[in-house]
């Protein structure tokens with residue numbers, strides 16, 4: 001990796017912490033009530049121009065906020081404790097001044113985050129948390145001003161923040177400590193993509209979020225697999241929380257999984273194509289993408305960490321990629337493609353398949369040397385029919401049923417075809 005701006009050295013600009021104000025006392029909440037209540041964000045606003053832009057967030061109570069900047073792409077990150085966002089749906093989509101768009105949501109358990117995508121390098125000024133004039137809550141605000149790329153993020157503790165991000169434990173429902181493997185039962189890990197601050201793709205008309213659709217299918221799949229009694233089922237996430245791609249990989253390793261199934265849903269940007277292309281696609285890992293669309297798909301899914309405000313160093317898009325794939329046992333790759341074949345056979349019976357339903361690309365979450373893994377794009381949220389189906393419990397059930405059938409036939413073949421170890 002080359003040093004300099006845009007990689008590790010430029011990762012962090014400014015970090016400022018603000019103590020909570022004594023607002024709670026003014027409104028007369030007791031300590032117990034205050035601890036139980038969660039601050040809500042009720043309004044978010046951008047103002048200013050291309051040289052100085054103010055971000056303002058109205059909160060029902062004072063909190064401790066941390067602000068830092070990231071390069072590649074340029075972003076401003078605001079970390080907050082358990083803040084509930086009660087903002088209008090389109091908040092942040094249009095941006096303003098130096099900010100193109102911003103998004104917000106849970107980053108980890110009891111940790112919220114706002115990520116602002118800026119037009120270029122900025123530095124933070126005049127950050128403050130003040131009691132609102134009418135005494136109903138707190139106004140948190142800061143200014144972003146343009147700065148030169150050379151002076152962006154110099155000597156401001158990039159490593160410290162990276163360290164802290166590393167420490168973020170996976171959520172408890174992802175079983176922080178690996179449960180011992182039950183003897184004899186294959187461990188299957190279901191990996192619903194995205195989550196929390198990273199919503200994934202957004203559907204064309206009803207604005208359904210990929211993170212919600214894939215979680216619903218993942219839970220149904222988990223139920224059906226567990227109901228067979230043949231598998232030990234684990235999930236990378238079982239709630240609406242962000243998990244980095246690295247955390248997903250390490251969970252898989254920690255649980256010693258025998259099969260890893262990542263669930264996603266795609267969108268196509270081109271309107272004319274989006275109206276015609278639909279159906280499921282199964283991806284396996286390959287350093288060389290099978291085609292241009294597969295390559296773009298992997299690029300989009302691999303950007304999940306950047307969407308959530310991890311630094312590019314932290315998201316690990318790095319030079320070990322090639323080595324990892326070289327190390328991956330040929331056997332693991334063969335098993336992945338066996339499972340992909342089983343999936344296509346089963347899915348064909350119950351769901352629409354995309355025009356090229358078996359593809360390969362360098363998906364980071366599939367870079368597992370220890371377990372066969374596939375990534376299923378369940379359908380296209382940009383197609384009206386798929387959009388409707390993906391959000392329908394009956395369809396989700398059917399889809400989960402087909403995947404369960406494929407898991408069954410995959411393991412039946414492995415047990416029949418190989419002598420006991």
Ligand SMILES: [Zn+2]
Nearest residue numbers: 193200264265
């Ligand atoms: Zn996705």
